[in-house]
Amino acid sequence: MKYFIGNWKMFGVPKSINILKKINFFHLKDRNRNKYKIIITPPYTLLETFSKYFKNKKILVGSQNCYQKDHFSSNTAAVSAYMIKSVGAKYTLVGHSDNRSEGDTNEMLKNKVIFALKNNLKVIFCIGENKIEKRSKKTFSVLKNQIIKVLEKKFNKDNIIVAYEPIWSIGTGKIPTKNELKKTILRIKKILKQIYKKKSPAVLYGGSVDGNSVKIFKDIREIDGFLIGGASKSSKKFIDIIKNYYR
Ligand code: PEP
Numbered sequence: 001m002k003y004f005i006g007n008w009k010m011f012g013v014p015k016s017i018n019i020l021k022k023i024n025f026f027h028l029k030d031r032n033r034n035k036y037k038i039i040i041t042p043p044y045t046l047l048e049t050f051s052k053y054f055k056n057k058k059i060l061v062g063s064q065n066c067y068q069k070d071h072f073s074s075n076t077a078a079v080s081a082y083m084i085k086s087v088g089a090k091y092t093l094v095g096h097s098d099n100r101s102e103g104d105t106n107e108m109l110k111n112k113v114i115f116a117l118k119n120n121l122k123v124i125f126c127i128g129e130n131k132i133e134k135r136s137k138k139t140f141s142v143l144k145n146q147i148i149k150v151l152e153k154k155f156n157k158d159n160i161i162v163a164y165e166p167i168w169s170i171g172t173g174k175i176p177t178k179n180e181l182k183k184t185i186l187r188i189k190k191i192l193k194q195i196y197k198k199k200s201p202a203v204l205y206g207g208s209v210d211g212n213s214v215k216i217f218k219d220i221r222e223i224d225g226f227l228i229g230g231a232s233k234s235s236k237k238f239i240d241i242i243k244n245y246y247r
Contacts, residue, residue: 001037002036002037002224003036003224004241005040005124005163006233007227007228008232012043012046016042017049020050022239024054028058030242032246036225041091047088052088063089066094066116067080068108068109080119091124092123093126093163094125095127109125110149110150113151117155124161124162124204127146127163128170130168139166143164147192148195153197157196157200164203166207170229175216176207178220182222185205185220185223188200204227206227208230209226210241214226215247218245226241
């Protein structure tokens with residue numbers, strides 16, 4: 001199973017559901033539709049309406065983050081996995097570089113994963129090195145650290161998806177070379193197999209994925225799907241990615 005996950009970030013109002021209706025319509029008619037899942041992570045404000053609308057349809061809905069405490073707390077603006085689940089969402093992103101750069105620590109991320117899984121949300125766990133770490137050849141040690149500090153073997157690996165997003169590639173149009181990316185995905189899977197008894201959770205790639213770059217990535221069969229930022233805000237761009245992947 002492949003995944004095409006659209007991360008809307010700070011984008012979208014109620015009428016933006018029209019973008020998803022078009023994607024859903026495409027999926028209904030696509031002869032490859034059984035080969036992949038579509039997940040969209042809109043802002044919190046749209047989680048309930050989108051989850052309800054797509055309840056029995058093919059688009060799955062997730063949040064972009066969740067708080068590191070369970071149920072209710074006195075933290076202003078915090079939203080827990082319990083609250084997210086209660087409005088019908090099925091997934092949550094954890095550890096996006098935007099949030100790591102705003103202060104999310106490994107300890108906080110681990111709690112987010114724990115409470116997300118406890119509340120039956122599947123987790124899309126984001127990892128990735130920055131430009132300086134890449135230049136100084138620290139990519140693998142950074143990724144390994146991000147994984148082992150958060151993902152425990154007691155977690156159910158079937159409820160976890162790992163998204164490799166090199167920070168220097170997010171929103172920049174810069175992408176890793178095919179060889180480089182294949183090597184990195186294999187290294188990530190190797191680390192995950194050490195934790196999860198020889199079986200790796202799905203590992204996705206994210207960073208400037210569009211209808212063109214996906215043509216390069218599709219040759220790397222170890223990639224289990226894509227986390228798509230900018231291009232997920234347009235139904236045409238998002239559909240082009242799926243079309244070109246299976247072309
Ligand atoms: C992201 O923010 O997760 C992302 C991958 O963005 P983009 O596709 O725009 O690079």
